[in-house]
Amino acid sequence: MENKQYLIAEARREQVIKAAIKVLTDIGYHSTSLSKIANTAHISTGLISYHFSGKEDLMRNTLMYLVEHERSYIKEKVTPQQTSMEKLVTFIEASLAYQGTNDEYSNALLEIVFNGRTPDNVPYYQVEVHEEDGLLVLLKEILRNGQETKEFGDFDPQVTAMIIRGAIAGARGLPQKGGCVKPGSVQ
Numbered sequence: 001m002e003n004k005q006y007l008i009a010e011a012r013r014e015q016v017i018k019a020a021i022k023v024l025t026d027i028g029y030h031s032t033s034l035s036k037i038a039n040t041a042h043i044s045t046g047l048i049s050y051h052f053s054g055k056e057d058l059m060r061n062t063l064m065y066l067v068e069h070e071r072s073y074i075k076e077k078v079t080p081q082q083t084s085m086e087k088l089v090t091f092i093e094a095s096l097a098y099q100g101t102n103d104e105y106s107n108a109l110l111e112i113v114f115n116g117r118t119p120d121n122v123p124y125y126q127v128e129v130h131e132e133d134g135l136l137v138l139l140k141e142i143l144r145n146g147q148e149t150k151e152f153g154d155f156d157p158q159v160t161a162m163i164i165r166g167a168i169a170g171a172r173g174l175p176q177k178g179g180c181v182k183p184g185s186v187q
Contacts, residue, residue, distance in 0.1 A: 029115035084146030
């Protein structure tokens, strides 16, 4: 019985987070409120307060949900690949495809990162992160393994991974033509 209640609570939390994502995308961080999220989720504001201590807590959990969603999507595409080169190409293609096919999630993430603040009033984009970005870790691992297997030459995997992640982030919103990966091309 306890396991069933846990699953119900987790489903309700995810329902609230998905409503928050929609509201963030539709009206932006500053206009988002618990009542607007509750209306979108077709639940009471009190039910949101049961699962989250307030807007900041909900936004923090939404941010973690969005980061994990992207990481899982990309990792699922990369893992079956055999060579480091295949893994690297798939990582880049999957990252670009994710941006192109998950616009609402990407927009909500940007709204939180650039407009949200910690309880100490520090913008999220300025928060010192103690845990390394899971996608950056995966990318550095691909690059290091490629060097070990001699698929790649000699370079600094940390710097190269940061450059690749920056280029992927910078590609957001660019027209998808020519040699660019089209959304949905990574299956």
